[in-house]
Amino acid sequence: MMRESDGGEMASPASGASGRDETPEQRADRLWAELLQELRVAQTGVQILFGFLLTVAFQSRFGELSSADRTLYVVTVALGAGTTGALVGPVSLHRMLTGRHMKPETVTWASRLTVMGLVLLVCTMAAALLLVLRVAGSNTAALWIVVGMVVWFGVAWFVLPAIARHRVLARRDRN
Template sequence: MTSTPYDSGGRDPGTGRDETPEERADRRWGELLQELRVAQTGVQILFGFLLAVVFQPRFAELSDTDRIIYVVTVMLGAATVAALIGPVSYHRLVAGRRLKPQTVTWAARLTVLGLVLLVCTMCSTLLLILRVALHDSLALVLVAGMALWFLVCWFVIPARALARSTREREK
């Protein structure tokens, strides 16, 4: 007989919560949807502004380099939108097929990918704006500093908290 981490009621005593795997998946899905709502709104607004830039009169004055940066930025924005809306599509296509835990796992992965793409989109957008505003290499330095700030806020701080929590549990 193999041992299972779940008690006879299907509840996982290792999570610190009294919930079945299905209840846990439902809770995690709800939390993920709240996170996606925040990210999706900002990304959709940013992407809308990016799409409008090409129709502005000054767009014709951009250098070839700035036009390339613009195209890369729009493509990154589109990829970000796809990754952050992807969990909704995934859920809709597999709903009712008892795949909620797998759906939550894949949706979380798409969300992290979307956040990475969002960092790239934000940095590319900043590079374009600062190149137009400053006309010098200071733009690259400012974008590098902001990229570092995004990475610290979005990835380093949570990774440190996770590492600290893991170390405390192992004691």
């Protein structure tokens, strides 16, 4: 029996019981279905954000942006493209590996791409927010707001799950 380890990766039975009676293939199928649900949520938001970013260059006020803001815009669009690639990547990975008896490995790599996509999404949102707030107001206030947003996303998306995982594993070790 295999169990899920960090980030949806598949671990060997020696690393602990999964608490479910399923074969490695069944587990991989279940984890893949769960990952797809997560990706559907993330991909929709990323596609909307990326679409809006692409339209900014065609707005009449775009020509009024400073050189620094234009550079920030280009970086933001590049980050958005990278985010889209990382979050759509699991679909391509699955399609290319389907039928090759590699579902556990596919789940592992797709999970890694998804985490990379989330990291890139934080960067994309931070850059987009910084650009909008720089255009709308004070550079100093914009920077502090963006730092606060990045800290919040870091806590909500990465720190809280790590704490939850640590507590559950510590409780299991005591039992």
